[in-house]
Amino acid sequence: MTVKQLLLEYDKVNERGTLSPGDTLSGRVTVVTDKETKVQCFLVKAKGKAEVMWPEQDRGASLVHSDKKTYFYFEDIILQDKKGDGSIIIGPGKNVYSFTFEIPKRDMPSSYKGKWGKIIYSLRAKLTQSIWQVHKAKTEFPFLTKSEFPFVSKSEMIIIGLKEPQYGTRISFYGSGKVTMNVSSEKMGLKQGETMEVSAEVLNNSAHTVTPKFFLCEKQTFVAQSQRIVHTNAILLGTGESVSAATSRTVSTVLTVPSHLPPTFFNCSKMKLEYRLKVTLDVPLGRDLEIKLPLVILLGQPKPPKEKAKRSWFT
CATH class of the missing domain: 2.60.40.640 (Immunoglobulin-like)
Known part of the structure; x- marks a missing residue:
């Protein structure tokens, strides 16, 4: 394993540490390797979604009700070996890559985790060396709606x-x-x-x-x-x-x-x-x-x- 560490961080924009519609989501991915490393694809994703799921028994049969809604999805490809010739390489030691996303200015709910569902906003980094060598990192960030009254029309x-x-x-x-x-x-x-x-x-x-x-x-x-x-x-x-x-x-x-x-x-x-x-x-x-x-x-x-x-x- 040539990749020793994959670290994902984002910048806080206020004392709460929250992000809201219209904010800039920026940060960095740190990759630590012990030698030159060939990369097929290296990317960062930002996503906001609500998902629900709960089990139910109906006439002896087990059912699962589930659904989800995506509020935004962005993908930033940092490195990609489009030619497939192994020419995309990360050098040995500590390598830092920056990323920036603009969160849409629309009404979106705040982060929340309940009994049968959650509203989560997250960042994911994925570094693929080969089909057998894939490194991943994930972090969630607290999101705060800008709606003063998120309980009325x-x-x-x-x-x-x-x-x-x-x-x-x-x-x-x-x-x-x-x-x-x-x-x-x-x-x-x-x-x-x-x-x-x-x-x-x-x-x-x-x-x-x-x-x-x-x-x-x-x-x-x-x-x-x-x-x-x-x-x-x-x-x-x-x-x-x-x-x-x-x-x-x-x-x-x-x-x-x-x-x-x-x-x-x-x-x-x-x-x-x-x-x-x-x-x-x-x-x-x-x-x-x-x-x-x-x-x-x-x-x-x-x-x-x-x-x-x-x-x-x-x-």
């Missing part, structure tokens, strides 16, 4: 409701008693790392003690041609104070969205990501009462690195 780009308070009410009967729960949040849109107050007003006219619980619900939807699958996940944020029988109480808490939580998005035809704030009343020997409020998570501002500390959903 272009005709609805300004969403006033993101800053408006949200309310929900439910009433349930347990035996001869009635339980009413009113839930409110300061707004529907919340940036990564941002906090907001959530309140649950409970009027308990039943004979049971009820306890409010707060959840963050995630909904991932994947589409492959005419098939669709949904993956949901509920994260318990915390439990409020119990409300005794024949009493009322308002329980308030502060919700902090983790800075690493992916933002809401709809601008991918193969998958989408949604969130809900769910408040339930845990009722002994009864069906839990629940209220779901829409929650749109927006991209936050990057924060400087700092020492790790324990973080809580409640303050």
